[in-house]
Amino acid sequence: MKNNIRQHINKILGLSVLLISTVGCSDFLDEQDPSNLQPESFYTTATHAQAAIAAVYAEARFVGDGAGIFSSNWQFLMAPTGTTTTETAQNSDLNNLYSLSFDANTLHVRNWWGGIYQVIANANLVLENVPGIDMDEAEKNRILSEAKFLRAWAYFYAVRIWGDVPLITLPQSATSEDFSPVRAPQQEVYGLILTDLTEAENGGLPWTDESGRVGQAAVKTLLAKVYLTMAGQPLNETGRYADAAAKAKEVIDNAGPLRLFDTYGELHDESLNNTGEHIFSLQYNDLVASNPMGNMYPNFQPVTYRGPSGTGSTIPDIDFYNSYDDADLRKVNREGWFYSSYYRDGTGELFDLGKPYIFKYFNRTADGTEGVPGTAKDNLNLMIFRYAEVLLIYAEAENEVNGPTQGAWDALKAIRDRATLDTPALGTFNAQSFREAVWTERWHELAFEMKAWFDMVRLRQVYNVSTGGFDAFVGHVNLNSDQPLQEKHLLFPLPEQEIINSPNLTQNPGY
Template sequence: MKIHIIKHIGKFYLCSLVLLAAVGCSDFLDESDPSNLTPDSFYTTAKHAESAVAAVYADARFVGDGAGIFSSNWQLLEAVTGTSTTQTAQNSDLNNLYSLSYDANTLHIRNWWRGVYRVVANANLVLDNVPDIEMDETEKAKVLGEARFFRAWAYFYAVRLWGDVPLITMSQSATSEDFSPVRTPQKEVYDLIVADLLEAESAGLAWTDDSGRVSQSAVKSLLAKVYLTMAGNPLNETARYADAASKAKEVIDNAGPIDLFDTYGEVHDENLGNTVEHIFSLQYNDEVAGNPMGNMFPNFQPVTYRGPSGTGSTVPEIEFYNSYEDGDLRAVDREGWFYSSYYLNGSGELFDLGAPYIFKHFNVTANGTLGVPGTAKDNLNMPIIRFAEVLLIYAEAQNEAGGPNQAAVDALTRIRDRAQLTTPALGAFDTASFRDAVLQERWHELAYEQITWFDMVRLKKVYNSETGGFDDFVGHVNLSSDQALQEKHLLFPLPEQEMINNPNLTPQNPGY
């Protein structure tokens, strides 16, 4: 199923339904003259509805797109955390992210803005036009639910990256009244995110979907994550902790086929995509687009079928790696999230890499393992929401809403059991100590999944890998660069070119 869905999403992406223009592909459209399609003439059949939402899925993969030499868009959310460093210095934009000296012209920031708003634009086209199509009402509701999920998902990134952002809820043209929109207060953006997800929650989506489409469990999990974020900086709506705990508990209690994998290797097994722990992922298939995490390969080391290669532009910061507890399986070579040795050219003799590297997104099937050459086709998906995160959302939110209870400790214990770590009993915790325990697990369990930065911002706290405690955000020194975080870093700057194109976006975020 997964390959079928991805092939069609990819085909539609290549023939493109982007913003206001649509051109046809025979797999999707029946019109005799597709070169003259317009939104009015396109949205007339159930196939058009499916094709339109397929374009939204395809656009969501902007997260893995390139950002100049040896860099990808996702590195925007990793380089600034201090949990990684680089072995190459050939991308000035990436270097500026690592050194916290980025500005409004940094390519990654510009790419994220354009990527987010392309998802919004195509989701708006679906929401504006699909309701009028004559098609099965159950299927229509699902398509609209998927579009609402993605619009919420995109705005959730936007509001956390830039704060007040333009809130566009209708498809646009050059004659639209709000073609040059102003920035909307964050609270209103969050209100739309919640409203979209509540609508999607009741859209009749399947509980899970091994084809990679949005599921009801994905909607509920994202909503729990949104509530948790709203409870922290900058909204500080602390009542939302209870909402986050309640929504996460719905997923935990009704998990069905959802669970933690038994081993960490299964987390990055391409044959297990969209199953068990993977609640929602960006879909990759080498026929359309291969997995985009290659910048985590060590620099010019023969760990794959390609021989000596790799850029090493995202590698672990050594003190962060050393902060994992003794015996933590996640830090064991080739057992957890890291590897310090691998097989020559992917399948030969074991050799020492000289340092730990990130194994979490390493595709053994594509790259090879002992005695088994790689397929050279990296079909591994990019995880966005894992069940592990839902367990940690519940544990944190329940603790903040009412102190630790047995269910919260059980959720934390499930994470630590897999790591082969012992968890104290409920009576050993108070609210403060349980908070620290859960947050430390978030740093260690969810590392290198583009989550840590947003934890830093909402908590205004940063894990100190040398002390094991938590520093205030402002003044914390990233060990990867020996640079201190400032107040301005709680938000990214708006892209300079976007502000030139639309003067209504002013003022720029403070400090830039």
């Protein structure tokens, strides 16, 4: 923690120097080195404030950064779920995630800790320094609301991954009182998350923003997710189900441009970034950073303009794939989440891949499709929240409060209608059967979106791909690893180096 905060606290300053057009050649002869600007001299104009929030957004892309050979940070939250496996097994850290043998030195664990606290550090700089800038008040409030959202988003990952975590709310230096912090109780972390999100919700944000900046819909969606999580384990604040249902209903009732796309292909059409079903995404552009989901491509098969390439280090677990109903459009080749054949080199004759691969992030614009060459520029965003999840949050939370109501059933049915699946009549459900129907839909609809692991932890239940039912978390055997989940797996270990650097930190049980 100490090294991460100290290493990254001033990163925004170096980045922002590039955006200041007022520094001329003669300024480099001045006594003060412009590359070593301090917060008191940097945060003075609206341009500085805009550069500062841009740096927070940029740091959020840590999710897509690399994690060693043939691996990426996003695989951290997919590999242990049992929904994915690998056909290359080239990365030992990733293999340890698949086999549930990860530990405090696993690279993905270290990268997520560092990435999360980089976002928090940069957000803290914004929240500390931007209020004093003389600038348009509406734009200032928007920037502060965005920073609060992004800090809450980062802490929400941290508290679900590690439980009690350091709660840092101010910029840090070696003389800071909490430079060697202790782990704050989860309730305190959630308290900050709710405060940040409530203030962001009232900060004058637009409902949505096609440029990719945070809007009110994103804030309300994250609030609904937070409430749903707090209602489950380990906090077990069941009264939060009502809060989750109410907040999700606000998004549904005021949807505006938000909607379910008509086809699944529209979800990975880069021309539709930040529109329709997309509520909040990490922004990718070939000029800065291309879409980071390349490790889902088949190992060395010519499915794109690149010819034989790809790593296959994240592919669907075949048992999970088989758990989809054959009538489910999400299972249909090149229509839903999977593909088992594609056009040679992206545009040529159709050829068989031998097994299903993940199609959810395949960018036909960049990689090519039948008779249409790809652009070789993958500008597809990485979706974080989408409207389908809001419907499922509402269906689950409303059922927990009032049983399977018409509104909850309508929300579930909307998801299943698009999948071309029949939904049993409302009267055939009781609270338990409806609950499991929604859980199952979450596993199938939100697959490969870094959400299943958190469902497993908050529910203490895991989808059994063989029976279609749910097992207790502890003792559930992931078929791709043949290893049972243990009590310790409810939390990940803190990175060992962080504990060495910060003597006040303690390790999670079992590690």
